[in-house]
Amino acid sequence: MVTTARHANDTLGAAAACPHDGRYSWACWRADLRENRSEISKVALAVYRAGHALWARRAAGRNPLWVLYKVIDLLLVKLLIGADLPASACVGPGLILQHGGKGVMLNENVVIGADVELFHEVTVGWKEVRDRHREHPVPSIGDGVVVGAGAKVLGDITIGNGAIVGANAVVLRDVPPGAVVAGVPASVVRQS
Numbered sequence: 001m002v003t004t005a006r007h008a009n010d011t012l013g014a015a016a017a018c019p020h021d022g023r024y025s026w027a028c029w030r031a032d033l034r035e036n037r038s039e040i041s042k043v044a045l046a047v048y049r050a051g052h053a054l055w056a057r058r059a060a061g062r063n064p065l066w067v068l069y070k071v072i073d074l075l076l077v078k079l080l081i082g083a084d085l086p087a088s089a090c091v092g093p094g095l096i097l098q099h100g101g102k103g104v105m106l107n108e109n110v111v112i113g114a115d116v117e118l119f120h121e122v123t124v125g126w127k128e129v130r131d132r133h134r135e136h137p138v139p140s141i142g143d144g145v146v147v148g149a150g151a152k153v154l155g156d157i158t159i160g161n162g163a164i165v166g167a168n169a170v171v172l173r174d175v176p177p178g179a180v181v182a183g184v185p186a187s188v189v190r191q192s
């Protein structure tokens with residue numbers, strides 16, 4: 001069984017708590033392959049997992065593989081696929097990128113649990129505009145969460161395990177486990 005960063009440390013949002021090394025990234029990518037049917041999603045996740053393994057080893061910047069990763073990430077993932085999956089994001093195994101992950105944007109240091117499903121044009125990141133060289137409060141998404149097309153999950157919030165975020169929702173507050181949220185700003189429309 002693969003443990004996620006969520007299970008390794010109860011303090012969500014701390015990038016340092018992310019346990020991913022090369023072996024863990026490989027196990028996560030195998031889970032990603034099982035969950036995704038789209039070849040485009042598989043390529044995007046393979047590039048992300050390789051970059052995350054290098055980032056976790058603190059090889060960023062000094063390793064020629066890091067430069068190769070940055071070039072492949074720019075050409076394949078950002079320009080061709082249109083997704084932004086930064087190496088510092090801590091993503092659990094089995095991430096599903098629907099529709100090839102087109103337009104999915106994760107900010108740095110985001111924590112995403114296992115078996116999360118992101119549809120196209122999803123943004124997970126900061127709420128405020130700040131100096132880009134400082135730490136920003138970012139969301140933490142639990143295990144088994146589904147985030148609908150065009151949804152925005154912003155700020156220092158937690159989306160509970162098994163929650164569903166409706167299409168085009170703007171989530172600015174914590175979402176309890178198992179809840180369904182929708183609207184702008186998002187509010188709970190069903191609690192399980």
